[in-house]
Amino acid sequence: xxxxxxxxxxxxxxxxxxxxxxxxxxxxxxxxxxxxxxxxxxxxxxxxxxxxxxxxxxxxxxxxxxxxxxxxxxxxxxxxxxxxxxxxxxxxxxxxxxxxxxxxxxxxxxxxxxxxxxxxxxxxxxxxxxxxxxxxxxxxxxxxxxxxxxxxxxxxxxxxxxxxxxxxxxxxxxxxxxxxxxxxxxxxxxxxxxxxxxxxxxxxxxxxxxxxxxxxxxxxxxxxxxxxxxxxxxxxxx
Amino acid sequence: xxxxxxxxxxxxxxxxxxxxxxxxxxxxxxxxxxxxxxxxxxxxxxxxxxxxxxxxxxxxxxxxxxxxxxxxxxxxxxxxxxxxxxxxxxxxxxxxxxxxxxxxxxxxxxxxxxxxxxxxxxxxxxxxxxxxxxxxxxxxxxxxxxxxxxxxxxxxxxxxxxxxxxxxxxxxxxxxxxxxxxxxxxxxxxxxxxxxxxxxxxxxxxxxxxxxxxxxxxxxxxxxxxxxxxxxxxxxxxxxxxxxxxxxxxxxxxxxxxxxxxxxxxxxxxxxxxxxxxxxxxxxxxxxxxxxxxxxxxxxxxxxxxxxxxxxxxxxxxxxxxxxxxxxxxxxxxxxxxxxxxxxxxxxxxxxxxxxxxxxxxxxxxxxxxxxxxxxxxxxxxxxxxxxxxxxxxxxxxxxxxxxxxx
Numbered sequence: 001x002x003x004x005x006x007x008x009x010x011x012x013x014x015x016x017x018x019x020x021x022x023x024x025x026x027x028x029x030x031x032x033x034x035x036x037x038x039x040x041x042x043x044x045x046x047x048x049x050x051x052x053x054x055x056x057x058x059x060x061x062x063x064x065x066x067x068x069x070x071x072x073x074x075x076x077x078x079x080x081x082x083x084x085x086x087x088x089x090x091x092x093x094x095x096x097x098x099x100x101x102x103x104x105x106x107x108x109x110x111x112x113x114x115x116x117x118x119x120x121x122x123x124x125x126x127x128x129x130x131x132x133x134x135x136x137x138x139x140x141x142x143x144x145x146x147x148x149x150x151x152x153x154x155x156x157x158x159x160x161x162x163x164x165x166x167x168x169x170x171x172x173x174x175x176x177x178x179x180x181x182x183x184x185x186x187x188x189x190x191x192x193x194x195x196x197x198x199x200x201x202x203x204x205x206x207x208x209x210x211x212x213x214x215x216x217x218x219x220x221x222x223x224x225x226x227x228x229x230x231x232x233x234x235x236x237x238x
Numbered sequence: 239x240x241x242x243x244x245x246x247x248x249x250x251x252x253x254x255x256x257x258x259x260x261x262x263x264x265x266x267x268x269x270x271x272x273x274x275x276x277x278x279x280x281x282x283x284x285x286x287x288x289x290x291x292x293x294x295x296x297x298x299x300x301x302x303x304x305x306x307x308x309x310x311x312x313x314x315x316x317x318x319x320x321x322x323x324x325x326x327x328x329x330x331x332x333x334x335x336x337x338x339x340x341x342x343x344x345x346x347x348x349x350x351x352x353x354x355x356x357x358x359x360x361x362x363x364x365x366x367x368x369x370x371x372x373x374x375x376x377x378x379x380x381x382x383x384x385x386x387x388x389x390x391x392x393x394x395x396x397x398x399x400x401x402x403x404x405x406x407x408x409x410x411x412x413x414x415x416x417x418x419x420x421x422x423x424x425x426x427x428x429x430x431x432x433x434x435x436x437x438x439x440x441x442x443x444x445x446x447x448x449x450x451x452x453x454x455x456x457x458x459x460x461x462x463x464x465x466x467x468x469x470x471x472x473x474x475x476x477x478x479x480x481x482x483x484x485x486x487x488x489x490x491x492x493x494x495x496x497x498x499x500x501x502x503x504x505x506x507x508x509x510x511x512x513x514x515x516x517x518x519x520x521x522x523x524x525x526x527x528x529x530x531x532x533x534x535x536x537x538x539x540x541x542x543x544x545x546x547x548x549x550x551x552x553x554x555x556x557x558x559x560x561x562x563x564x565x566x567x568x569x570x571x572x573x574x575x576x577x578x579x580x581x582x583x584x585x586x587x588x589x590x591x592x593x594x595x596x597x598x599x600x601x602x603x604x605x606x607x608x609x610x611x612x613x614x615x616x617x618x619x620x621x622x623x624x625x626x627x628x629x630x631x632x633x634x635x636x637x638x639x640x641x642x643x644x645x
Binding site for chain 2: 038049052074078079081082083087093095106107109110111
């Protein structure tokens, strides 16, 4: 469960103060699938960095599983990211010179998980992310965009995180592969995962159950997705 | 992060761009290679100097005359000039000093020598039968001077191989032939084995005669120029030296050791002086070679900085999925140490080949010691740490958000 209480983020350039986030408060319960939506410059990226423990708020509280993350030091934040957060990026950010399997295991290597357990988790994660097994030993730069994003999803799943944080996961994909990726998230949600999807496209946002709208660093609306889009995975067999 | 994982990551990063890694470690290869080669040349030189000093005898103590001083006067005629050592001093040393293997007094002076119309000018050494043992001389043809020769004052001579070559021609057996020293006829009874001319003057260009003969026919008195003493073993050297000093002081009625009219030289002192010289020489050569190591290290640092910039996004991703500062800096540090270590291995092989070539073409003895190889490994790993530290720290301190956005 994540909870933000009056979170502010202020950047200072000389004497000029820029308020990237102003008094943001909301809660995401376990098992929820939400979208954070807003135009570019709205502060949604800053919000994602704070939720993802890449950055800390200037003031306010951020509780992740009841733990206050807002005042942690760099290495403590690294532990939180390793343990509780799974990132999926627009650019995939896979390491090109190692195999798919090793890419997926990487968070567990930093967690210090023993080899056997690591391989077992990576296998499960790749199956959940629906990447066919014959691709597992390929180098990640031999994969298509959709496949790469599914490897990234597997990597996000591998440490069994509290939330999966996806930043424009379909931004670099064509609409068909984009739908497959969104369908994968939907399936993970059905399995009980908590997913936070950050996007500027309403169409993508509508795949979640709930949409938080951010404009000028403030929550403009927080409501159920209506109508909610559903993807039938039967249409996409590969 | 486990060490095997770190090594695997570093290895794949280093081998990703083989040409660049290869060129970068070339600096280390040349640096380590030249350090190894220089040290081996220095060590080889030290070895050959040491063995040439040891060829004049083992556990040798030399006693030479000191200043000539009139009692009560401060006028000195210079070291070695005095005629203060006598045959009796040598006999006394032989009889009274313990832990001695052999004693050989000698009188040396240069004379003009003639034989069958040829002539040469060389050192004539009047000595006793124990001389070959003390000064490490072997007989090639005939015999050395015997005790009987010394007792009788026989006019016999043993030639050094160079002198033999000069007077009779190379390889000729001159035993039984006659030579004239100072217009006195001597019969040649033997030739010594060539030792190679180095150390303290060539011992090959010499003529040995019985000491009694030299005193009676050539010198006309019983003073000796050097007394060579061979101690039992290396441990007893100092003790023998002390005993000789006090015995001679007593015999010469000198109470103040600083006014001694002789000096006692220990072979170990000569050896240690020579080692000091060759060590200095080795250090000088190695430090010149060491400069190229520093240049090589800067090359490594340059490459690592480029690598960190190129892999900014990767560093951002690693941080996002939970890598701590230490994980990142260790990864890059291991990469640079791996580079320098590889350079070190290739450099050791190169240095070894260089010293073989030096031995082959220049004829200088070289020897590669284990410590120089260990040193090379240590130094190359050290360079990796020193010059990899700054790039690694830079990588570790990158902000993950900015690193992920880096294009």
